[in-house]
Amino acid sequence: MSSLSSGLLGDLDPTSDRAVFRQIADQLREAIDRGRFKEGEKLPSEAELVEHYGVSRMTVRNSFSVLQGEGLVHAEHGKGVFVRPRPPVRRLASDRFARRHREQGKSAFIVEADAAGSHPQVDSLEVKEEKASQDVSTRLGSVRRVLARRRRYLLDGRPVEFATSYLPLDIARGTPIAEPNPGPGGIYARLEELGHRLDHFEEEIRARMPSPDEVRTLRLASGVPVIHLIRTAFDQEGRAVEVCDTVMAADAYVLSYQLPAT
Amino acid sequence: MSSLSSGLLGDLDPTSDRAVFRQIADQLREAIDRGRFKEGEKLPSEAELVEHYGVSRMTVRNSFSVLQGEGLVHAEHGKGVFVRPRPPVRRLASDRFARRHREQGKSAFIVEADAAGSHPQVDSLEVKEEKASQDVSTRLGSVRRVLARRRRYLLDGRPVEFATSYLPLDIARGTPIAEPNPGPGGIYARLEELGHRLDHFEEEIRARMPSPDEVRTLRLASGVPVIHLIRTAFDQEGRAVEVCDTVMAADAYVLSYQLPAT
């Protein structure tokens, strides 16, 4: 019922100039931080908090929306408001494109996820020729049209990443790269077989809030940012041979890089 | 002053099952994306939208809060709701710690910002010995106490980054590293003079919503995530000699890395 078994939450300070809904949010946040509410656990319902604090329902909802914006909790219609569990993270190491990882038949994503004991899936595969965006065209050195390879990655049924690779048509057209499944070692192995020995990659990283589109595709909870990574692959002649545009659910990733001190 | 000069915003679709406040948010978002409202420009006031759509004020406020959560707009008490301007971005290149950048007397941050024509400041300098957190201790190889160097970076008066460096006491105590100003080339130059020739750095990158503390320190608008970067510096004997924990306003940064294809 309504008791809240006391203790967990304090009282409001009517003399404080801090808004009531912020005080409530503060108390809930602190209770979560201290582990009084554990991951996945249900917070008191709106009605219970209304009674406990003696405020109106909209005020309680306002506090919840603060915590949602911080990514701390999420609401489930008909069930309650829950402490958002931290999902298992994928670690991307800076040697993830090393040739030695390119031997196997399966993609790096599948191999890595299997090893970590999760269930990987790749999804919404689309391969088609299209007009290059301004940005992609610049990065690839003024190409008009490109081959675009789109796919979505899922771990244990949860979408975690959406990626599009762009390749110049003069390189990719009519090769296995234009096939839905490019074969063992992925498109980097195919590029090298086609004479484009890879020299290095450049990665640009941004973080921002997702667009409504990205919220849908990645089924993102509110308060979860995305990591936007743009990788350009260069062959040994210095030519940009691929641009890969990736949007990742930020709560599912840690990126890791090694830099020489040179 | 209610007209809204029409045209900019459409009508609601009462047959749609999309919530009214979402429809309003959609229309405002689209108008912003199409440039009908430019950066820094004021959106119609709550009262104007109430009249235009024939809904209650809370509904309009609800749409604004959606857009705020997406980082698209920000409200200013007494003035209005504005399209959030994209701030100038700092680009961090992967060679930013190369020795050749370490010659000058000023810190890399100052030099770079001056070159970009912005006005840099460094702030809330604190240098003190303290107990190492579990995480820092692990990264530095089981040290108990560390020297902590904290500072905040500002561009044109806006805080963009807050960083803390941790160094083992046996390396840093009693050296210029323990001084507020460690001298030309920064602490990396001092570490090398002390015989710890740097070999490489490891960087871990996460993105998440800021804590209330970070919102204060970085004066973050709502809907702006942070990039959390943890760098470990290794000397040529393979010892971790520094851990630097950095929290950056995500809208002010692009990180850039080069990876060998090895």
Place this chain on the structure above:
DNA sequence: CTTGCCCACTCGTCTATACGAGTAAGCGTG
């Protein structure tokens, strides 16, 4: 026992109203 309905509880959406407080411009007074 199984099926299906009902009900209680949950959050979602929306209205209407009230007062507070920050901002900026106009206007009158000294």
Place this chain on the structure above:
DNA sequence: CACGCTTACTCGTATAGACGAGTGGGCAAG
């Protein structure tokens, strides 16, 4: 002219009430 007050407009906070819709347990009918 300069200062301070008033006023209109802005968003911020809070209340009270209504209805809708998803969820899950209990109970009654088959």
